[in-house]
Amino acid sequence: xxxxxxxxxxxxxxxxxxxxxxxxxxxxxxxxxxxxxxxxxxxxxxxxxxxxxxxxxxxxxxxxxxxxxxxxxxxxxxxxxxxxxxxxxxxxxxxxxxxxxxxxxxxxxxxxxxxxxxxxxxxxxxxxxxxxxxxxxxxxxxxxxxxxxxxxxxxxxxxxxxxxxxxxxxxxxxxxxxxxxxxxxxxxxxxxxxxxxxxxxxxxxxxxxxxxxxxxxxxxxxxxxxxxxxxxxxxxxxxxxxxxxxxxxxxxxxxxxxxxxxxxxxxxxxxxxxxxxxxxxxxxxxxxxxxxxxxxxxxxxxxxxxxxxxxxxxxxxxxxxxxxxxxxxxxxxxxxxxxxxxxxxxxxxxxxxxxxxxxxxxxxxxxxxxxxxxxxxxxxxxxxxxxxxxxxx
Ligand code: NI
Numbered sequence: 001x002x003x004x005x006x007x008x009x010x011x012x013x014x015x016x017x018x019x020x021x022x023x024x025x026x027x028x029x030x031x032x033x034x035x036x037x038x039x040x041x042x043x044x045x046x047x048x049x050x051x052x053x054x055x056x057x058x059x060x061x062x063x064x065x066x067x068x069x070x071x072x073x074x075x076x077x078x079x080x081x082x083x084x085x086x087x088x089x090x091x092x093x094x095x096x097x098x099x100x101x102x103x104x105x106x107x108x109x110x111x112x113x114x115x116x117x118x119x120x121x122x123x124x125x126x127x128x129x130x131x132x133x134x135x136x137x138x139x140x141x142x143x144x145x146x147x148x149x150x151x152x153x154x155x156x157x158x159x160x161x162x163x164x165x166x167x168x169x170x171x172x173x174x175x176x177x178x179x180x181x182x183x184x185x186x187x188x189x190x191x192x193x194x195x196x197x198x199x200x201x202x203x204x205x206x207x208x209x210x211x212x213x214x215x216x217x218x219x220x221x222x223x224x225x226x227x228x229x230x231x232x233x234x235x236x237x238x239x240x241x242x243x244x245x246x247x248x249x250x251x252x253x254x255x256x257x258x259x260x261x262x263x264x265x266x267x268x269x270x271x272x273x274x275x276x277x278x279x280x281x282x283x284x285x286x287x288x289x290x291x292x293x294x295x296x297x298x299x300x301x302x303x304x305x306x307x308x309x310x311x312x313x314x315x316x317x318x319x320x321x322x323x324x325x326x327x328x329x330x331x332x333x334x335x336x337x338x339x340x341x342x343x344x345x346x347x348x349x350x351x352x353x354x355x356x357x358x359x360x361x362x363x364x365x366x367x368x369x370x371x372x373x374x375x376x377x378x379x380x381x382x383x384x385x386x387x388x389x390x391x392x393x
Contacts, residue, residue, distance in 0.1 A: 002126050003320060003386060009119045010382030017115040017381055018374050020044070022093035024107035028082030028100040031141035034058040037080050041110065041135050048118050050133070056148035062133035064121050066389070072129035075160035076388050077146075077341065078113035079106045079139035088368035103370045105168030105354070108380065110135060112166060112352070115381025120389055127389035132160050136337075142190075144300050144337030155344060162309050162346045162393040165338045166384060170364050172327065172353030174373040177317055177383060179350050180329040181310035185303035186235065186263040187270050188335035191277065193218070194293040195285055199254040208252045211245065214290045215256040219243070221284045222260075225276045230269060237263040237333050238273075263333045265302045267343070301339040306346035309393050313348045320386050321379065346393060352380050 029037050038058040045052045045062050052062040058080070082102045087095040095101045102108075117133050134154055138145030172178055195218060197211035219240050226238050238260065245256035262277065264270040274296055285292040317326045329351050338349045354372035355362055363369040 002123070002389060005123055005126065006119055006382050006385050006389070009122060010115070010378050010385070013115060013118060013381065014378035017111050018377050020114055021107055021111040021374070021377060024110055025102050026093045026096050028095050028097060028102045028107070030084060030100065031081040031138040031145070032058065034080050034137050037110070041080070041114065044114050045117065048121050050117055050121050055152040055154055056137060056145060058137040059145065059149050059152070059154070060135040061154055062117060064117065064124055064131045064133070066124045066127040066129050066131070068128045069130045072392060073132060073158045073160045074129060074388050074391065074393070075132040075134055075163040076113055076116060076384055077134040077136060077163055077165040077338065078109040079145065080110050080135050081106055081138055081140050081145070083140055083366060085366070085368050089371050091371065101368065103367060104140065104365045105370070105372060106139065108168050108354070108372055108377070109166060111377060112380035112384050115377070116384035116388060119381065119385040123389070130158060131388045132158070139337050142297065142299055144340060146337040146340040150340055150344065155341070160345060162348065162391065163341045164313070164384065164387050165347070165349045166352050166380065167336070167349065168354045168365070168372055169351035170355055170362065170370065172351055173355050174353050174376045175321070175379065176325045176327055176353035177321060177350060177379070178327040178329040178353070179310055179314040179317065179348070180331070181305050181307045183265040183302055184305050184329065184331055184349060185336050185339065186237070186265050186333040187267070187302045187339065188299040189262045189274070190297040190299060191258070191260040191262060192295040192297065193258040193281060194255055195258070196255045196291040196293070197252070197289070199252050202250045202252050205252065209289045210252050211254065211256040211290060212252070214285055214288045215243065215258060217288065218281060218284055219258070221280055222277065225273060225280065229276055234269055235265045235331065235333065236269065236273065237261070262296070263335070267301060300335045300337045301343050303336050303339040303347070303349050304342045305348055306342070309346040309348050309391070312391050312393065313350065313387055316387055316390050317350070317383065320383055352376055352383070
């Protein structure tokens with residue numbers, strides 16, 4: 001049986017891929033600068049005998065053909081970039097680069113996809129269809145490596161009908177995985193606002209246009225975008241996170257700069273939200289005599305997990321790990337550039353448990369002490385191979 005074969009190979013190769021992860025972890029590279037990581041992935045695919053091409057400079061796309069290669073085309077995706085964080089773990093494979101760390105587990109994602117690739121290639125006379133292996137750069141930084149890979153044709157020739165991606169979950173115990181269908185993660189757009197007034201002596205406010213007062217009103221006014229316009233059942237967030245301007249007690253400054261984030265799970269509401277932010281901000285600032293410069297930096301779209309694909313994948317995961325080890329993922333207002341794929345083809349973004357309380361492995365992602373319980377690697381490589389080969393979609 002395919003499942004037993006995959007489990008056997010995942011067990012056999014677990015140590016090899018733990019070492020692959022150690023190499024990646026010790027050698028992190030920032031978004032869009034993943035040159036050595038890309039070379040390493042290429043060398044591994046060469047070693048396994050899997051053909052590949054380069055996309056978006058540091059992205060790598062491999063192809064494995066099973067029996068009846070045209071029957072279905074499934075994509076498996078991993079992100080490969082690291083974060084600008086200095087690692088504080090005391091481990092033999094600690095990041096060799098101060099200020100750089102695989103603190104979001106993308107080293108684990110890359111490892112799982114490489115492991116799945118080796119297994120799927122070895123068993124390619126035992127499953128049907130074609131698997132597209134997508135190693136993408138730049139998940140952590142706008143515009144998102146996924147968008148560049150798509151521009152470079154990653155979803156064409158051949159076009160996959162479904163895509164799987166996994167993310168480590170530091171709150172889920174090793175041995176478990178979790179799924180959720182529908183809207184699972186938010187879009188994230190950045191707000192950059194300059195409120196311009198007219199500076200002058202603080203003792204003569206009547207001769208000035210005070211941008212501090214205007215910006216303060218603006219922050220309050222923007223809260224009505226969500227509280228008075230959005231359906232309460234529709235998750236969304238608007239936060240102003242930075243207020244910069246002014247220098248001293250007796251001067252009214254010329255301008256104030258605000259920054260913030262706007263997150264949504266519904267693409268239609270997201271666009272309406274942009275319109276409301278623009279209108280309310282412009283009208284308010286102008287009504288108080290100021291001028292406004294407003295830029296909405298469009299970030300990743302929300303992650304939408306196709307219902308049918310997720311329910312099939314979840315059933316397959318239950319067969320692989322047992323029903324007790326497959327849980328429901330919580331919704332999050334965090335963003336993931338997997339959203340770009342999931343807006344175009346059926347997507348399933350699932351979670352791999354990596355927490356182990358006894359071993360003290362509980363730190364969250366994007367922290368300097370993040371790490372995983374490496375027993376999760378065997379499950380990660382096997383599950384990805386199993387989903388890619390067994391799910392019919
Ligand atoms: Ni991540």
